[in-house]
Amino acid sequence: MLLEESLDRLGLSHPVTSAWIAQLSEPHRHYHTLDHVTHMLAHLPDAEASREMIAAIWLHDIIYDPHAANNEEASAEQALRDLSATDIDAPLVAALIMGTKRHEAGSGAQNLLNDLDLGIFGASRAAYARYSDQIRREYGFVPDDIYRPNRALVLERFDKMRIFHTPGFTKHEADAHANLQWEIGMLRDGSLR
The missing domain is CATH 1.10.472 (Cyclin A; domain 1)
Structure with a gap:
């Protein structure tokens, strides 16, 4: 649409x-x-x-x-x-x-909205990296030494949960976790700012 x-x-x-x-x-x-x-x-x-x-x-x-x-x-x-x-x-x-x-599972409508909202997690690595950069720019006022560990904590919470709950998105679950783990690793080793 x-x-x-x-x-x-x-x-x-x-x-x-x-x-x-x-x-x-x-x-x-x-x-x-x-x-x-x-x-x-x-x-x-x-x-x-x-x-x-x-x-x-x-x-x-x-x-x-x-x-x-x-x-x-x-x-x-x-x-x-x-x-x-x-x-x-x-x-x-x-x-x-x-x-x-919190993007927790709920009604069918809630699951769909959450999946649409988090769909970027399961996108290609290039699209996900662009998203990661855009989020960092939105939090540009936060110093790197504060942003990196806090962003990693947020992503780790998502990585521990099932992200997608609707048929159109569940096929991207593994990609989503791979993207999250990639960004967490980059944040933890300081190569992503």
Whole structure:
């Protein structure tokens, strides 16, 4: 599904969707951008393309401040506000967004959103390396000696869990763990900054 098609399906006002595009284009973003939304929409199965899932894809990172620990909560709150005057199930969208905080297995819809969000883990090594660099740029304010061990801890948590739970993504599980282990190794030996 293309961005324009997804916005047509949602049927929201131009000021609302223009604000979303502006937020996803903020200069401090390098990975959590319109490109990320585009990639998720491109991998959304047609049979699963409910308006709630489309809205959750658009809004799951709508608030993104690398200095903050409450981005999902703030994004869920914005979803409730922005969708309040529509027939889209805003509480469901907010719950799906909150489920991306820990990416734990849940309902079929939650598993799909999580898999779409983490799909980059199972991408080619070149695409994953680009993602890794983009995340580092988003946290450019963090010194290397603090970033490297903390990023490695986050990735180790993912490496210990089953990442993908839907048929379209489970075939990439081994690739995801290989990519995570590659980045963890690079972070631990200091060759990735």
